Amino acid sequence: MAEELIQVDLKGKEGAIRVRSKVSLWLKRGIPLLILAILALLPVFQIVEGTLNYWIHMLMYVFLYVIMSSSWNIIGGFAGYVSLGHNVFFALGAYFAGMLFLATRISPFISAPVAGLLAMGFGLLFGLIALRTRGSTFIISTIALVLLMAELFDNWKLTGGTNGLALPLIDLPGQFAKIPYYYYLLVVMVLCVVASYFIKHSKFGLALRAISQDETKAEVAGIPTRKYKILAFGLSGLFIGVAGAVWGSYLTYLRPSIFLTVSLGTSIVLNTILGGKGTIAGPVVGTAIMIAVNEFVVAKLGATELNIVVTGLILIFVLLFFPEGIVGSLKARNKLPSFLDWD
Amino acid sequence: MGTLVVENVVAGYGSGPNILKGLSLTVESGKAYCIIGPNGAGKSTLIKVIAGLLKPREGKIFFKGEDITPLRADQVLQRGLCYVPSDRSLFPDMTVKENLRMGGFVMRDTRKVDERIDELFAQFPILKEKSSQMAKTLSGGQQQLAAIARAMVLKPEMIMLDEPSLGLSPKVVQQIFGTITTLRDQGLTILLVEQNARKGLQIADMGVVLDLGTNSFEAPACDVLNDPRIQELYLGKRHQAVAAEECK
Amino acid sequence: MIQVIQILILGIALGGVYALMSSGMTLIFGVMRIVNLAHSAFIVLAAYLAFFVFKTFNIDPIVSMAFTMPVMFLVGVIYYRLLFASRADNPRFADITVLVTFATALVIEGILAFIFTGIYRSTTPTYAKTSINFGPFFIPQSQLYALIISIVLIVGLWMFMRYTRIGNAIRATMQNRNAAQVVGVNVTWISTLSFGIGLAMAGAAGSLLSFVFTFYPAKHIAWIGMIMCLVVLGGMGSLVGALVSSFLLATAAAYVNFYFGAAWSPITFYLSLFLILLFRPQGLFGKKVEG
Numbered sequence: 001m002a003e004e005l006i007q008v009d010l011k012g013k014e015g016a017i018r019v020r021s022k023v024s025l026w027l028k029r030g031i032p033l034l035i036l037a038i039l040a041l042l043p044v045f046q047i048v049e050g051t052l053n054y055w056i057h058m059l060m061y062v063f064l065y066v067i068m069s070s071s072w073n074i075i076g077g078f079a080g081y082v083s084l085g086h087n088v089f090f091a092l093g094a095y096f097a098g099m100l101f102l103a104t105r106i107s108p109f110i111s112a113p114v115a116g117l118l119a120m121g122f123g124l125l126f127g128l129i130a131l132r133t134r135g136s137t138f139i140i141s142t143i144a145l146v147l148l149m150a151e152l153f154d155n156w157k158l159t160g161g162t163n164g165l166a167l168p169l170i171d172l173p174g175q176f177a178k179i180p181y182y183y184y185l186l187v188v189m190v191l192c193v194v195a196s197y198f199i200k201h202s203k204f205g206l207a208l209r210a211i212s213q214d215e216t217k218a219e220v221a222g223i224p225t226r227k228y229k230i231l232a233f234g235l236s237g238l239f240i241g242v243a244g245a246v247w248g249s250y251l252t253y254l255r256p257s258i259f260l261t262v263s264l265g266t267s268i269v270l271n272t273i274l275g276g277k278g279t280i281a282g283p284v285v286g287t288a289i290m291i292a293v294n295e296f297v298v299a300k301l302g303a304t305e306l307n308i309v310v311t312g313l314i315l316i317f318v319l320l321f322f323p324e325g326i327v328g329s330l331k332a333r334n335k336l337p338s339f340l341d342w343d
Numbered sequence: 344m345g346t347l348v349v350e351n352v353v354a355g356y357g358s359g360p361n362i363l364k365g366l367s368l369t370v371e372s373g374k375a376y377c378i379i380g381p382n383g384a385g386k387s388t389l390i391k392v393i394a395g396l397l398k399p400r401e402g403k404i405f406f407k408g409e410d411i412t413p414l415r416a417d418q419v420l421q422r423g424l425c426y427v428p429s430d431r432s433l434f435p436d437m438t439v440k441e442n443l444r445m446g447g448f449v450m451r452d453t454r455k456v457d458e459r460i461d462e463l464f465a466q467f468p469i470l471k472e473k474s475s476q477m478a479k480t481l482s483g484g485q486q487q488l489a490a491i492a493r494a495m496v497l498k499p500e501m502i503m504l505d506e507p508s509l510g511l512s513p514k515v516v517q518q519i520f521g522t523i524t525t526l527r528d529q530g531l532t533i534l535l536v537e538q539n540a541r542k543g544l545q546i547a548d549m550g551v552v553l554d555l556g557t558n559s560f561e562a563p564a565c566d567v568l569n570d571p572r573i574q575e576l577y578l579g580k581r582h583q584a585v586a587a588e589e590c591k
Numbered sequence: 592m593i594q595v596i597q598i599l600i601l602g603i604a605l606g607g608v609y610a611l612m613s614s615g616m617t618l619i620f621g622v623m624r625i626v627n628l629a630h631s632a633f634i635v636l637a638a639y640l641a642f643f644v645f646k647t648f649n650i651d652p653i654v655s656m657a658f659t660m661p662v663m664f665l666v667g668v669i670y671y672r673l674l675f676a677s678r679a680d681n682p683r684f685a686d687i688t689v690l691v692t693f694a695t696a697l698v699i700e701g702i703l704a705f706i707f708t709g710i711y712r713s714t715t716p717t718y719a720k721t722s723i724n725f726g727p728f729f730i731p732q733s734q735l736y737a738l739i740i741s742i743v744l745i746v747g748l749w750m751f752m753r754y755t756r757i758g759n760a761i762r763a764t765m766q767n768r769n770a771a772q773v774v775g776v777n778v779t780w781i782s783t784l785s786f787g788i789g790l791a792m793a794g795a796a797g798s799l800l801s802f803v804f805t806f807y808p809a810k811h812i813a814w815i816g817m818i819m820c821l822v823v824l825g826g827m828g829s830l831v832g833a834l835v836s837s838f839l840l841a842t843a844a845a846y847v848n849f850y851f852g853a854a855w856s857p858i859t860f861y862l863s864l865f866l867i868l869l870f871r872p873q874g875l876f877g878k879k880v881e882g
């Protein structure tokens with residue numbers, strides 16, 4: 001009798017679990033896809049109504065920063081090598097595509113993938129030097145890279161020095177002008193996040209995570225740590241370079257003071273850590289939140305000085321109390337909503 | 344009444360699990376104790392707790408009748424209880440003499456420290472010879488000797504040594520154990536942690552087996568050495584006959 | 592030839608200030624393994640303090656060191672206690688501290704910009720505008736004073752580290768934190784004190800820089816770039832290394848400035864950083880590669 005009861009109970013439970021897992025799987029996949037669909041359809045409303053320019057612009061910001069953070073995550077999150085200089089890839093992509101356009105009229109939309117490869121090549125080269133060090137020295141070398149690049153571009157005639165380069169506006173009526181950029185960045189962002197998922201779960205990604213746990217042990221286990229780190233650093237530049245090419249053309253002007261600041265490099269890191277470094281959804285969540293917070297601070301307080309104070313304070317708070325970030329902390333407590341569990 | 348009494352000590356690192364799970368131990372004055380146990384059993388942790396470098400979560404530690412549980416590391420040193428860590432932990436870019444001076448850091452009277460160092464130089468002539476060399480230039484055995492001498496600067500009543508034979512060649516190990524035996528014969532209470540269980544037990548009066556965070560076994564060193572279970576676990580069967588022979 | 596020697600004089604004069612700027616950062620790194628990216632922001636903060644007391648009470652910036660040094664010492668003690676003391680055992684400590692201190696630099700920059708705006712400032716005591724001539728050579732009086740005071744402070748720090756009980760404890764903690772604990776050094780206390788001393792040096796540097804250079808809230812970015820290069824080149828944690836690399840790079844930058852133009856002198860710093868990483872990652876006077 002009792003046994004029967006238990007069996008019935010078990011059956012009921014199993015059934016419930018099965019139903020729940022079906023629903024949760026649906027939510028897990030469905031919610032992100034729904035958001036993606038809305039994002040894909042948004043420009044249609046812009047074309048019809050013409051009132052969404054602000055939202056389109058803000059979303060493009062989000063796409064751009066997600067690309068940068070998700071890419072940074074490959075070396076910073078998976079392998080644990082914190083780089084404060086990833087905006088250098090961004091600048092390289094932008095300047096390459098911009099200068100190419102000025103010289104040959106080849107559209108940045110076409111040259112963007114090449115810009116990405118160039119950024120990646122540069123990443124491999126820089127990694128060859130800087131990845132001889134670890135920890136704090138490595139971080140310092142990445143800051144020095146940004147400062148060095150800023151100095152070079154500030155003084156280089158070919159890049160227009162501090163005045164930078166001006167690019168022509170895209171040849172479209174104002175209310176449509178953003179749309180090609182919007183889709184380009186959206187597609188690159190999706191590719192980038194998907195790529196980071198596959199990298200994380202590949203053998204290569206596993207090796208990177210081993211490096212971040214204990215590099216000496218990883219090396220003893222036969223992982224070619226140096227090669228992998230350099231490769232990860234290069235890969236993390238690829239999509240950022242592409243995004244740089246697109247963004248430069250969108251902005252229509254390229255200046256070191258926009259692309260090559262230490263605070264830009266830092267905000268990439270901040271967004272990722274806030275969201276949860278090493279997780280796939282973290283860079284997306286962190287970026288969306290930080291951009292919303294920044295908009296709020298600027299709108300409410302108006303002062304940009306206080307904006308960096310708030311940025312700094314959030315960063316300190318997160319680093320000291322939630323170093324795993326939002327996604328990481330929620331996951332550790334088993335409270336992560338399934339639609340944010342992309343790992 | 345032992346000179347050192349450890350009572351039901353529970354300890355661990357940070358917010359991590361308990362490493363020591365209610366460990367008790369009594370050390371009699373003037374005797375040498377050897378703690379053996381598998382890697383990660385918590386032997387070093389126990390010594391750090393006694394030395395005041397790690398606060399226990401529960402339990403108490405008494406030294407010469409005084410409750411030293413709440414004391415800081417420097418206060419424990421001043422009570423005459425010194426510690427030689429397992430990695431020898433010298434100051435690599437200080438000379439041997441400076442290292443010994445640091446051994447007397449908790450004594451404010453520098454003249455007394457220098458007198459003590461001269462005594463130790465007499466006892467360990469090799470250190471006198473190397474006194475103005477950087478510690479990092481010493482050989483492994485010399486470093487171990489320097490670390491022991493550094494602990495001896497305070498003229499302790501009890502000394503704790505964590506795996507003094509680690510990474511040393513058999514010949515050098517022999518010398519270090521000779522030194523420890525001398526210290527024992529001078530009347531020092533000794534608490535020795537040793538991977539090389541057979542050697543450690545040979546120079547000890549008492550053996551303590553630490554496993555899973557509790558002391559599973561405590562007996563005269565000879566008995567531990569001859570215990571079949573211990574032989575199987577830590578000494579290797581082939582030593583059985585030898586061990587029995589060596590122990591009277 | 593006269594030109595060449597004149598540049599050397601000016602380079603050396605700057606080297607003294609650079610050495611003072613990097614000494615605190617290298618001390619803090621040596622003892623706590625904290626790469627204090629806020630170091631130059633603290634220097635800028637101290638420069639604003641000196642500027643403030645100069646404007647309001649007409650206190651000479653050199654005299655104001657008696658104020659900026661203890662204030663910055665206290666700031667350092669509180670800052671370390673508040674944010675870092677309890678985390679010194681965290682294995683991810685180094686990475687976290689780099690980001691935390693950089694975030695701190697942003698906070699300081701923002702607050703200074705809010706209070707003092709972005710206008711370029713400097714203190715203007717009478718000696719800031721005159722030069723001392725000897726034969727065909729000259730040295731700005733301000734730089735001479737800054738050089739002398741910097742050297743006095745660094746030699747003082749060095750003697751303190753070598754000949755006092757507490758200084759020995761600091762050196763011991765730098766060399767082997769674990770061993771320092773074993774011989775009874777209270778490393779938490781020593782770390783707090785060292786952070787205080789490091790920032791006191793930043794305080795002194797701020798007072799001196801206030802009449803040697805112009806500054807504005809975001810100036811710390813350029814300075815931290817320079818200080819980082821000096822500290823890495825010298826070997827992180829090495830006081831002597833910081834001193835040598837300061838004089839070396841200051842002089843090199845002065846020549847580069849003269850022969851190639853002002854724009855290239857900061858590039859000297861960054862390029863030498865990458866060169867040293869390429870050929871000797873631990874720096875000129877460094878110990879092995881740290882983790």
Ligand SMILES: Nc1ncnc2c1ncn2[C@@H]1O[C@H](COP(=O)(O)OP(=O)(O)O)[C@@H](O)[C@H]1O
Nearest residue numbers: 356359362380381382383384385386387388389
């Ligand atoms: N500083 C530390 N932080 C966290 N865990 C530690 C630390 N030191 C040792 N442990 C852990 O405590 C356990 C016991 O270590 P230990 O006392 O060194 O063992 P033994 O000396 O017997 O080999 C091990 O599991 C080890 O991983």
Ligand SMILES: [Mg+2]
Nearest residue numbers: 386387388429
């Ligand atoms: Mg041990």
